[in-house]
Amino acid sequence: MEMAALIIGSGTLMDIVGIPVDSPMRAPAEQFLTLRAYGAPPVVVALAAQGAFRGFMDTKTPLYAVVAGNLVNAILDAIFIFPLGLGVSGAALATVTSEYLAAIILLWKLNNELVLFSWNVIGGDIIRYLKSGALLIARTIAVILPLWLSTSLAARQGPVPMAGYEISLQVWLTISLLNDALALAGQALLASEYAKGNYKQARLVLYRVLQIGGVTGLALAATLFLGFGYLTLLFTDDPAVLDVAQSGVWVRRIIRSQYFVSQVTMILYSLNECGIIAVCHYYSADKCYCFCVRWALLRCF
Structure with a gap:
């Protein structure tokens, strides 16, 4: 359904974002979105599978799979975009x-x-899991909507502001994903200890993640303060685009320096969700449990 919606509604989505028909960004954007729509099924499956592996406390297998995929992506990008001249479609x-x-x-x-x-699908459990994940779905929507809005505002300004915004966004996403890895590890360890009733060990995990989060936030803020200009040069040498990208550096630095607070919020939120994640651990241990049911739960995460 997601794939079909993206393919059929690519033009409508461009209108919602605010890219006019006569914009030089419109045709490449629609082309890219239409082709990327075919990747929706594997993305959903991969997200669910990664959640299942986290339930098994296995973070190595998803790492190997993602690294392999990224290596293939980089190699094919170099082939499709340049020698074959496919441009955005190649990407x-x-x-x-x-x-x-x-x-x-x-x-x-x-x-x-x-x-x-x-074929042994338990409908009641699926509904129960979806209800338990309602807050997580709301959180995801709350994260996506500001990004959608900011992208829309940048796109309405034209190609140069949009390019500068995208560079700044990619740097921020890279750093955020590094932080997210720490948060996910903390959640998995915390849920595991909480499910076992090891509350003392769970508190220790909480304290350690908060300490590491504080140090990480300060380190990333310093990295952005000193190296953001050099990082933007990896994307382009266009002065106009670089001016736009670097105009948001102070906001990024402030956000990264406040990562300690973000870690506190994430871990406290995890405490509230430990019961849900503990259920995930329980059912992940049952090898005969239906994958469809597990997918419904893990997709919410």
């Missing part, structure tokens, strides 16, 4: 190919741990 095709590869690897490895497909 989309390379990304979709890498996403299918990562999803196949994850499913192949996950098949050794549980039954992936079963």
Whole structure:
């Protein structure tokens, strides 16, 4: 459904974002979105599979799969975009190919741990899991909407402001994903200890993650303060685009320096969700439990 919606509604989505028909960004954006839509199924499968591996406390397998996919993506980008001259379409095709590869690897490895497909679907459990994940879905929407709005505002300003905004956004996303890795590890460890009733160890995990989060936030703020200008040069040498990208550096620095507060919020939020994640651990231990049910739960995360 997601793939069909993106393919059929690519033009409508461009209108919602605010890219006019006569904009030089319109045709490449629609082209990229239409091709990237074919990658929606493997992305959903990969996200669910990664959640299942986290339930098994296995972070290595998703790492290997994602690294393999990214390597293929980089190689195909260099081939499709430049020698073959496919441009934006080549970038989309390379990304979709890498996403299918990562999803196949994850499913192949996950098949050794549980039954992936079963007709024994328990509808009541699916509904219960979806209800439990309602707050997490709301949180995801709350994160996506500001990004959608800021992207829309940048796109309405034209190609140069949009390019500068995208550089700043990519740097921020890279740093945020590094931080998110720490948060996910803390959540998994905290949920595991909480489910076992080891409350003392759970508190220790909480304190350690908060300490590491504080140090990480300060280190990343210093990195941005000293190196943001050099990082933007990795994307372009256009002075106009660089001016736009670097105009938001102070906001990024403030956000990164406040990462300690972000870690506090994330871990306290995790305490509230420990019961849900503990259920995930329980059912992940049952290799015969239906993959469809587990997907419904993990997709919410």
